[in-house]
Amino acid sequence: MFDAEKFIEKTVDQLQEKIKGKALIAFSGGVDSTVCAALVNNAIGDRLIAVHVDTGYMRKNESIDVKKMMEELGLNYRFIDASKEFYASLKNVEDPEEKRKIIGEKFIRLFEKTAKEEGIEYLVQGTIAPDWIESGDELRDTIKSHHNVGGLPEDIAVKLVEPLRDLYKDEVRKVARVLKLPVSERQPFPGPGLAIRIIGEATPKRTEVIREACYIVEKEIENAVKQGIIEKPWQYFAVLIPVKTVGVQGDKRVYGYTIAIRAVQSVDAMTCKYSHIPHEVLDNISIKIANALGNEINRIVYDVTNKPPGTVEWE
Amino acid sequence: MVRIYVIDNGGQWTHREWRTLRDIDVDTKIFPNTTPFEELDNENIDGLVLSGGAPSVALESKLGNCTEYLEKAYFPILGICAGHQFMAQFFGGEAAPSKVPELGKIELTLLKDDMLFEGVPKKSIVWESHNDEVSVLPKTFEVLGESESCKIQAMRHKEKPFYGLQFHPEVEHTEYGEQIFKNFVNMCKT
Numbered sequence: 145m146f147d148a149e150k151f152i153e154k155t156v157d158q159l160q161e162k163i164k165g166k167a168l169i170a171f172s173g174g175v176d177s178t179v180c181a182a183l184v185n186n187a188i189g190d191r192l193i194a195v196h197v198d199t200g201y202m203r204k205n206e207s208i209d210v211k212k213m214m215e216e217l218g219l220n221y222r223f224i225d226a227s228k229e230f231y232a233s234l235k236n237v238e239d240p241e242e243k244r245k246i247i248g249e250k251f252i253r254l255f256e257k258t259a260k261e262e263g264i265e266y267l268v269q270g271t272i273a274p275d276w277i278e279s280g281d282e283l284r285d286t287i288k289s290h291h292n293v294g295g296l297p298e299d300i301a302v303k304l305v306e307p308l309r310d311l312y313k314d315e316v317r318k319v320a321r322v323l324k325l326p327v328s329e330r331q332p333f334p335g336p337g338l339a340i341r342i343i344g345e346a347t348p349k350r351t352e353v354i355r356e357a358c359y360i361v362e363k364e365i366e367n368a369v370k371q372g373i374i375e376k377p378w379q380y381f382a383v384l385i386p387v388k389t390v391g392v393q394g395d396k397r398v399y400g401y402t403i404a405i406r407a408v409q410s411v412d413a414m415t416c417k418y419s420h421i422p423h424e425v426l427d428n429i430s431i432k433i434a435n436a437l438g439n440e441i442n443r444i445v446y447d448v449t450n451k452p453p454g455t456v457e458w459e
Numbered sequence: 460m461v462r463i464y465v466i467d468n469g470g471q472w473t474h475r476e477w478r479t480l481r482d483i484d485v486d487t488k489i490f491p492n493t494t495p496f497e498e499l500d501n502e503n504i505d506g507l508v509l510s511g512g513a514p515s516v517a518l519e520s521k522l523g524n525c526t527e528y529l530e531k532a533y534f535p536i537l538g539i540c541a542g543h544q545f546m547a548q549f550f551g552g553e554a555a556p557s558k559v560p561e562l563g564k565i566e567l568t569l570l571k572d573d574m575l576f577e578g579v580p581k582k583s584i585v586w587e588s589h590n591d592e593v594s595v596l597p598k599t600f601e602v603l604g605e606s607e608s609c610k611i612q613a614m615r616h617k618e619k620p621f622y623g624l625q626f627h628p629e630v631e632h633t634e635y636g637e638q639i640f641k642n643f644v645n646m647c648k649t
Contacts, residue, residue: 145482273474283469283491285513312478414475415586415630417564452588453562 146311148318152183155307159187162305166191167266168259170251170292171221172335173210176270176308178327179320181219183307184268192268194219195258197251200227201337201351204359213326224254230339231348238344240459241289247336248295256301267302272311274413278455287455291335312412331362331379332413332456340459342384350384353440357382357403360432365407368425377419380407382433383447383458391442400442403433408456416451461648462486463506464499468522468541470511471588476539476629479640480508492523496531506535506647509542511588511627517544517554518591525549535620535646540589543623547614550597559608561587567612567626569604575615575622575642576603579635585612585626586633592625620646 169181171194184192194214198207207223214221233246255267269292279294280286289295308316313332320328338354339346358381365380385402392398405426407419430444447454463485467473473489480487490499492509499507509525516522522545528536529549538546544554567585569576585606593611596602600623604613612625622643628636 145484273478277471277474283467283513284471285469287471310474411631412475414472415563415632417632450563452586 146315146318148315148322151319152322155183156187159184159305159307163188163191163266165266166193166262166264167268167305168192168255168262168264168302169194169268170255170270171196171210171214171219172270172333173206173213173327174270174333175313175316175320175325175327175330176272178213178217178270178325179316179323180268180270180308181217182323182325184305185217185219190220192220193258193262193264194221195255196221196223197254198223198225198227199230199247199250199337199339200348201230201339201346203333203338203362204355216326222258224258226250226254231351234339234346236345240340243339243346243459244289244291244295244336247339248289248291249297251291251335252296252300259302265303266305267300268305268307270308271306272308272313272316274312276309277414288459295336312414314411329376331377334457340457341381342386343458344386350386353401353437354382354384356436357384357433357441360436361405361407361429364425364429364432365421368421373425374419374421375409377407377421378410378413378416379456380419382406389443393438393442398442400440402443402445403437403441404445404447404458405429406447406456406458408451410451410456413456416456418448418450421446460484460486461505461644462503463508463644463647464502464504465489465508465510466492466494466523466525466528466542468492468510468512468516468525468545470513470540472627472629473510476508476510479629479637480644483637483641483644485644492525495524496527499528500531504534506537506643507532509536509538509545511540511542515556515591517541517548518556529621532621535643536622537643538621538623539627539629540625541591543614543625544591544593546621546623547593547595547597547600547611550599550616552593552597552600553595554591555594557590557592557609560590561606561608563587564632565606565608565626567604567606569613571601571603573603573615574646575613575639577642578638584632584634585628585636586630587626589625593623
């Protein structure tokens with residue numbers, strides 16, 4: 145069985161051995177990168193610099209919360225607001241793989257810049273097993289390019305350190321619990337963020353719509369969990385589908401986009417079942433989304449696909 | 460500690476096989492399918508798992524050094540998905556594109572008692588992800604399990620401890636997956 149305490153001990157030793165100078169960690173504030181940061185921080189202390197990038201595709205208030213957390217964890221951190229740059233680089237881009245690769249490259253170039261300015265040699269990433277498995281290699285088919293693996297350009301100017309490569313999310317959570325990190329139960333959020341929850345071009349306007357929809361889904365599901373109506377899903381969010389359908393609002397014909405609600409149960413993200421969310425909860429979500437986003441959205445659907453054949457995220 | 464290695468044919472769940480073995484306290488490592496048999500044999504392994512593979516990889520005539528493993532092994536081998544299809548072809552059977560590919564949740568029906576399925580009920584839920592399947596059973600094998608759309612879900616060699624499974628016992632959502640692995644491990648111990 146996976147032993148989190150032994151893993152921590154062994155990894156901290158290895159990191160001390162491996163990282164001779166300064167290291168930079170790509171810090172999203174999720175459970176993987178936070179666990180990674182804590183481990184490397186234990187190993188090399190202040191020689192670790194955490195960098196959080198606000199890509200503009202983060203969830204509501206997320207980057208502000210992450211900043212707060214970096215302070216609370218006592219990390220030596222830098223905060224980069226690159227939302228304008230990210231929006232510009234995804235202009236007219238529709239293909240999901242292209243989106244992921246552009247975002248992966250953008251991240252790495254920003255990290256390289258910081259590394260160069262501050263004389264940093266190592267880049268620490270919270271890559272876990274499904275990231276490299278699904279990104280593909282000489283043997284394996286590419287399911288999707290995870291931004292931190294398949295999205296990495298070939299020519300990078302820093303040495304990669306990925307202490308969680310052999311772990312799955314449930315194991316990372318075990319490590320997080322032993323380290324008493326506040327993010328241990330946080331739901332996964334992909335590195336490319338809301339950009340891959342918008343099918344087609346991820347424009348700033350569509351991003352605002354999906355940001356609000358994801359916020360509503362998260363809030364309503366978390367409420368239902370608190371009230372004991374449902375078990376907490378592995379992941380729960382909204383997807384914007386730029387397919388227009390006809391609706392009627394205030395006696396007027398409208399022609400707007402569609403939102404899909406997605407919630408799945410899983411242990412390791414390698415197989416998933418869609419969550420059996422009761423209709424009362426779906427109804428609440430549907431009404432709240434329609435009221436908040438009525439101008440843009442007039443149809444809301446629930447995704448009942450398992451993995452396989454689907455993946456968790458739509459892109 | 461019993462030592463069982465996983466041969467990586469490029470499947471999405473190769474690493475999951477490694478994890479399941481590790482979780483039940485098996486000494487395990489992943490090796491690429493280009494590893495020569497001698498190298499594995501020098502490690503004194505007690506068994507081998509042949510993983511699934513990239514799309515339709517088993518329908519090509521070669522799957523790395525899997526031929527060599529099946530020729531020379533004197534310990535148990537468990538072939539999964541592409542590993543299972545390749546095993547069937549190696550022993551004179553055939554594999555072909557499935558009429559109905561199975562993706563996700565499927566009901567497995569066991570047809571025969573066998574050590575590999577000890578503690579597994581006659582009907583159980585397994586998860587699948589395949590576009591190809593074994594279409595002709597090798598003469599030296601017998602069928603142990605089927606599903607509605609795929610008649611050879613599980614098979615074994617009549618004399619050697621070689622097994623093939625079309626479904627994936629290593630994934631979380633296969634109900635008795637860990638039990639199947641435990642049974643395989645027990646066979647490797649003896």
